[in-house]
Amino acid sequence: MCFGRIYICVIAYRLIYLFEEIYMALPEFHAAGAIDSGSKDVPYCRKQKSLGLLCSNFLSLYNRDGIETIGLDDAASRLGVERRRIYDIVNVLESVGILARKAKNRYTWKGYGAIPKTLEDLKKEGLKENGCAVETSCSEKTSDDEDDEMCSDLNNSSQTEKSDSNSVPKCSLSNRSGENRKEKSLGLLTRNFVKLFLCTDMDMISLDDAAKLLLGDGKRNSVTTRTKVRRLYDIANVLSSMNFIEKTHHPLTRKPAFRWLGLNGKPDKENVDSLVLSESKKRVFGTDLTNATIKRFKVDGDASHFLKPHIPIQIKQENLDNDVGRTKTGGKNYQFGPFAPANVHKVGTSQDEKEKQVIDWESLASTYRPQYHNQALKDMFSHYVEAWKSWYSEVAGKNHIQLLS
DNA sequence: CCTTCCCGCCAGACA
DNA sequence: TGTCTGGCGGGAAGG
Numbered sequence: 001m002c003f004g005r006i007y008i009c010v011i012a013y014r015l016i017y018l019f020e021e022i023y024m025a026l027p028e029f030h031a032a033g034a035i036d037s038g039s040k041d042v043p044y045c046r047k048q049k050s051l052g053l054l055c056s057n058f059l060s061l062y063n064r065d066g067i068e069t070i071g072l073d074d075a076a077s078r079l080g081v082e083r084r085r086i087y088d089i090v091n092v093l094e095s096v097g098i099l100a101r102k103a104k105n106r107y108t109w110k111g112y113g114a115i116p117k118t119l120e121d122l123k124k125e126g127l128k129e130n131g132c133a134v135e136t137s138c139s140e141k142t143s144d145d146e147d148d149e150m151c152s153d154l155n156n157s158s159q160t161e162k163s164d165s166n167s168v169p170k171c172s173l174s175n176r177s178g179e180n181r182k183e184k185s186l187g188l189l190t191r192n193f194v195k196l197f198l199c200t201d202m203d204m205i206s207l208d209d210a211a212k213l214l215l216g217d218g219k220r221n222s223v224t225t226r227t228k229v230r231r232l233y234d235i236a237n238v239l240s241s242m243n244f245i246e247k248t249h250h251p252l253t254r255k256p257a258f259r260w261l262g263l264n265g266k267p268d269k270e271n272v273d274s275l276v277l278s279e280s281k282k283r284v285f286g287t288d289l290t291n292a293t294i295k296r297f298k299v300d301g302d303a304s305h306f307l308k309p310h311i312p313i314q315i316k317q318e319n320l321d322n323d324v325g326r327t328k329t330g331g332k333n334y335q336f337g338p339f340a341p342a343n344v345h346k347v348g349t350s351q352d353e354k355e356k357q358v359i360d361w362e363s364l365a366s367t368y369r370p371q372y373h374n375q376a377l378k379d380m381f382s383h384y385v386e387a388w389k390s391w392y393s394e395v396a397g398k399n400h401i402q403l404l405s
Numbered sequence: 406c407c408t409t410c411c412c413g414c415c416a417g418a419c420a
Numbered sequence: 421t422g423t424c425t426g427g428c429g430g431g432a433a434g435g
Binding site for chain 3: 044045046047072083084087088091104105181184185186223226227230231
Binding site for chain 1: 408409410411412413416417418419420
């Protein structure tokens with residue numbers, strides 16, 4: 001009988017979890033701000049809204065089998081952010097080859113396998129452009145091509161294909177508005193930023209220096225540099241969330257700088273072909289797949305039930321087919337960026353441990369109290385716990401066991 | 406106080 | 421004219 005009760009509790013427990021899964025999966029809850037019902041108590045936390053975390057969530061959401069195209073609206077609603085933020089993410093991801101623009105509102109998922117080739121292409125371009133920049137002021141053939149591209153009618157290229165407008169800013173000559181806008185785009189800035197690492201000896205660079213380098217000589221004033229640095233922060237956050245780069249400090253000046261990790265710090269052919277949600281693509285209890293809508297001006301002192309919407313990510317040990325970008329460290333696994341989930345399993349978790357986790361699932365109800373994002377669910381779970389305690393002390397008459405607390 | 410970077414306004418591009 | 425796209429800088433959080 002006792003076991004029967006326990007079984008019922010486990011079932012109820014699972015139902016609550018299932019309910020939460022469904023609840024969180026409904027886009028309209030995010031879009032309509034219904035999730036905010038609980039967020040009024042939640043203090044604003046900048047890190048929970050960061051582009052890096054959003055990028056991690058984005059990749060976790062779409063990096064799986066069967067994903068071919070991605071709708072921006074879908075991404076925005078599922079991640080619980082405005083579309084504007086999705087544009088920032090996809091522009092950077094597109095620059096490193098993970099995504100490709102397919103149509104309005106629609107991107108093709110290329111995956112991590114496309115990264116090495118993209119980086120190699122960027123490197124080639126960068127080296128070519130360096131020659132251009134050193135010897136002439138954009139009068140070489142390649143520069144002409146790029147300049148033509150930059151100057152070409154935007155009808156042809158800007159909305160459907162922007163892959164070739166990669167020249168570094170110093171190579172551009174005209175100031176026409178469309179070109180100017182393109183020249184300042186986040187995607188182009190990302191590519192040029194990556195080229196700085198790929199095509200120079202610099203192992204480490206501050207964003208301030210990067211901004212100055214990426215700005216044309218005639219444009220380096222404090223205002224434009226500041227603007228550029230802002231964008232570079234955005235880019236750096238996304239790139240470091242994928243472990244392309246890592247934040248560090250310059251050994252001499254102690255100023256913040258970023259170090260290139262490249263494919264050493266991210267999944268490549270030696271390591272993985274995808275990042276997947278842990279627990280067999282399931283979220284762990286109480287985690288949130290969204291950057292839920294908590295405005296920064298909403299501040300509340302009580303953070304006791306605030307949950308980190310980290311996405312646990314682990315590695316699928318399959319190889320890629322690409323030849324470039326092999327890591328120097330061989331079978332090193334993916335490492336998390338600065339937004340790594342606290343509860344994530346370390347890479348290299350043994351098969352035994354994984355199996356044990358599955359088995360532990362069975363005893364979860366008696367050993368683990370989930371942290372529900374949603375207050376109503378949390379209350380409901382508390383209710384079950386209290387009911388269980390009450391029943392147990394009453395029927396079993398045992399008070400020497402402390403349950404679930 | 407300085408660094409970091411989220412947020413959303415608004416203008417350009419496009420259908 | 422409406423929608424999509426994304427540059428931009430204010431200003432608040434974080435250190």
